[in-house]
Amino acid sequence: MRRSLPARFGLALLQMAVAAFVLIPFFWMLSVSLKPTTEPFAIPARLWPEAPTLANYVTAFRPEFRDYFLNSVVVSLSTVAITVTLGLLAAYAFSRARLLVITGLMSLVVLAQMFPHSAIIIPIYKMMRAADLLNTYTSLIVAYVSVTLPVAIWMLHGFLAKLPVSLEEAANIDGAGPIRVFWEIVVPLARPGIIATAVYVLIVTWQEFLFALSFTSSKAMRTLPVGLNDFIGQYGIRYGELMASSVMVSVPVVAVFFLLQRYFVAGLTAGAVKG
Amino acid sequence: MASVALRGLGKRFGTFTALESVDLSIPDGEFLVLLGPSGCGKTTVMRMIAGLEEPSCGDILIDGQRVNDLAARDRDLAMVFQNYALYPHMTVGQNIGYPLKIKRIKGEERQRRVQEAADKVELGHLLARKPAELSGGQRQRVALARALIRTPRLFLMDEPLSNLDAKLRTVMRAQLKHLQRELATTTIYVTHDQVEAMTLADRIVILNDARIQQIGTPAEIYARPANVFIAGFIGSPPMNLIEGRIENGRFVHAAGAVGVTAADRARAVLGLRPEDIALADPADADLVGEVYASELIGDHTLLSIRIGQTLVAVKVAPDGGLPIGTKAGLKASTGKLHVFDGESGERPPVRQ
Numbered sequence: 001m002r003r004s005l006p007a008r009f010g011l012a013l014l015q016m017a018v019a020a021f022v023l024i025p026f027f028w029m030l031s032v033s034l035k036p037t038t039e040p041f042a043i044p045a046r047l048w049p050e051a052p053t054l055a056n057y058v059t060a061f062r063p064e065f066r067d068y069f070l071n072s073v074v075v076s077l078s079t080v081a082i083t084v085t086l087g088l089l090a091a092y093a094f095s096r097a098r099l100l101v102i103t104g105l106m107s108l109v110v111l112a113q114m115f116p117h118s119a120i121i122i123p124i125y126k127m128m129r130a131a132d133l134l135n136t137y138t139s140l141i142v143a144y145v146s147v148t149l150p151v152a153i154w155m156l157h158g159f160l161a162k163l164p165v166s167l168e169e170a171a172n173i174d175g176a177g178p179i180r181v182f183w184e185i186v187v188p189l190a191r192p193g194i195i196a197t198a199v200y201v202l203i204v205t206w207q208e209f210l211f212a213l214s215f216t217s218s219k220a221m222r223t224l225p226v227g228l229n230d231f232i233g234q235y236g237i238r239y240g241e242l243m244a245s246s247v248m249v250s251v252p253v254v255a256v257f258f259l260l261q262r263y264f265v266a267g268l269t270a271g272a273v274k275g
Numbered sequence: 276m277a278s279v280a281l282r283g284l285g286k287r288f289g290t291f292t293a294l295e296s297v298d299l300s301i302p303d304g305e306f307l308v309l310l311g312p313s314g315c316g317k318t319t320v321m322r323m324i325a326g327l328e329e330p331s332c333g334d335i336l337i338d339g340q341r342v343n344d345l346a347a348r349d350r351d352l353a354m355v356f357q358n359y360a361l362y363p364h365m366t367v368g369q370n371i372g373y374p375l376k377i378k379r380i381k382g383e384e385r386q387r388r389v390q391e392a393a394d395k396v397e398l399g400h401l402l403a404r405k406p407a408e409l410s411g412g413q414r415q416r417v418a419l420a421r422a423l424i425r426t427p428r429l430f431l432m433d434e435p436l437s438n439l440d441a442k443l444r445t446v447m448r449a450q451l452k453h454l455q456r457e458l459a460t461t462t463i464y465v466t467h468d469q470v471e472a473m474t475l476a477d478r479i480v481i482l483n484d485a486r487i488q489q490i491g492t493p494a495e496i497y498a499r500p501a502n503v504f505i506a507g508f509i510g511s512p513p514m515n516l517i518e519g520r521i522e523n524g525r526f527v528h529a530a531g532a533v534g535v536t537a538a539d540r541a542r543a544v545l546g547l548r549p550e551d552i553a554l555a556d557p558a559d560a561d562l563v564g565e566v567y568a569s570e571l572i573g574d575h576t577l578l579s580i581r582i583g584q585t586l587v588a589v590k591v592a593p594d595g596g597l598p599i600g601t602k603a604g605l606k607a608s609t610g611k612l613h614v615f616d617g618e619s620g621e622r623p624p625v626r627q
């Protein structure tokens with residue numbers, strides 16, 4: 001359907017307004033990170049620093065930042081690997097099961113993601129303490145897997161349910177066993193879904209704050225979002241360095257997203273089945 | 276190579292019966308064609324034999340062994356899917372060679388056999404393409420090649436030529452027939468194209484309404500269709516079916532009468548193949564009507580003669596065309612008349 005010219009113009013305007021609304025905080029973050037310490041609260045406020053400087057970045061990129069960064073990488077990538085693997089296996093089972101009991105479990109999985117983190121953090125904390133896991137990577141990874149897995153299953157289920165079953169049937173007839181079918185047919189075809197899910201899990205864990213703050217007590221175990229707290233002192237907030245750190249925290253995720261966004265567009269199954 | 280037997284095989288989807296109890300024995304090496312209109316259950320039969328669909332009742336035997344509980348991949352059969360089911364992430368060559376990859380046939384031999392199979396379906400030059408870059412007919416041939424590359428116990432082909440143009444279809448048909456003779460592999464072939472069925476089959480099974488209507492060689496089915504459905508389905512154009520009644524050994528219609536060897540009945544259907552009717556002087560014809568259309572087909576002319584409410588097709592010599600509206604008499608070749616019951620549509624049993 002082709003819209004009329006004024007309608008398209010209006011739509012474009014609306015889109016720009018939404019984009020601006022979303023992007024202004026990011027712009028402000030970047031702007032503040034480039035301002036000299038004296039400037040953030042100068043009046044009148046300036047959108048862009050008069051004399052941009054990288055001084056904040058230099059101070060923000062301290063040794064602790066590098067430790068936090070490594071912690072974040074370890075925790076996030078482990079979570080992504082575990083969640084996506086488990087999620088894929090579970091979603092495949094759910095999408096191919098014919099038993100009502102099993103498809104019914106799928107609704108339970110969906111239900112599981114409805115609990116707010118703040119409601120489950122205390123029980124999980126107690127479990128971690130009982131298991132003597134507090135202040136370890138394991139505690140964070142286990143917690144992150146448990147909160148991201150339901151959404152991951154649900155996302156992957158959406159992708160897998162759309163794959164034509166007859167491809168798996170054809171592979172069966174060609175002599176392939178279930179594991180082979182899964183690896184050689186299902187996984188390659190579900191790749192856009194797997195990547196999208198992985199990016200989602202990465203973004204969620206990379207920015208997670210509440211669990212990371214509660215479960216880690218030593219500085220050596222902190223992740224980046226908790227580390228940002230260092231700049232929020234009792235007597236003041238060091239905005240320049242805080243924002244510079246924030247920019248550095250955001251960059252990897254934004255980069256990953258841009259690199260992989262072409263995979264989010266599905267369409268890998270073109271030509272598989274007639275019609 | 277294998278024989279197949281279906282014993283009381285049936286399939287229900289919920290409350291809907293896709294296939295009622297089917298009994299069928301297919302001897303080793305036979306080319307059996309399942310023929311029937313859309314939705315009659317052809318694919319369902321194939322999928323049950325392949326092990327992709329669980330029967331609701333009945334047994335499937337391959338070489339006398341019950342295979343109901345055998346997984347599809349252990350049944351050792353090759354299948355061409357009606358929707359092709361090509362692996363979209365693999366090239367044409369990889370698609371065709373996938374069954375060999377699974378059998379761990381490697382390197383040069385695999386390559387050679389892939390090339391051979393692709394050449395058989397005239398796709399040898401497209402091995403590097405992905406399915407998305409092929410036309411519908413080319414995709415279908417990839418699906419066919421993926422089956423032909425194997426030497427299974429049984430070939431299952433679900434309308435493997437449906438998407439090819441007329442010329443290629445004729446070529447592929449002859450090739451399939453030749454190949455099947457050569458390999459002597461039992462083949463079950465689904466089609467709703469009766470010409471394909473007639474030319475390929477050792478025996479045809481006609482399915483309709485989830486039931487087998489008739490089993491026989493193409494010649495038997497053509498010569499003695501078991502009911503009006505088959506009579507109206509086989510042949511191009513199919514048999515003419517004229518409704519009337521039978522009185523004193525004669526089929527009686529408002530437009531005339533013709534002698535038949537059948538018991539009297541109040542409602543009957545007379546079946547006449549277009550080639551079994553000759554034009555005659557209206558004065559001593561069996562039935563009289565008028566020309567409705569006259570079409571030159573090539574090696575014959577097809578006349579449509581209106582008799583009461585029915586149009587009757589008659590094949591005559593190419594120069595036998597008549598102007599529309601001409602009064603025309605029809606004479607049926609003796610011994611080529613088919614009589615069906617007007618109520619049930621069945622051919623009455625022969626009186627001894």
Ligand SMILES: Nc1ncnc2c1ncn2[C@@H]1O[C@H](COP(=O)(O)OP(=O)(O)OP(=O)(O)O)[C@@H](O)[C@H]1O
Binds near residue numbers: 293311313315
């Ligand atoms: N999974 C299913 N669930 C419900 N009904 C089904 C299913 N598969 C097939 N049917 C029904 O069973 C009947 C037979 O289907 P089938 O696919 O065997 O037909 P077909 O003879 O192969 O037709 P076509 O020539 O159009 O391919 C159809 O009425 C169809 O709607």
Ligand SMILES: [Mg+2]
Binds near residue numbers: 317319433
């Ligand atoms: Mg079908």
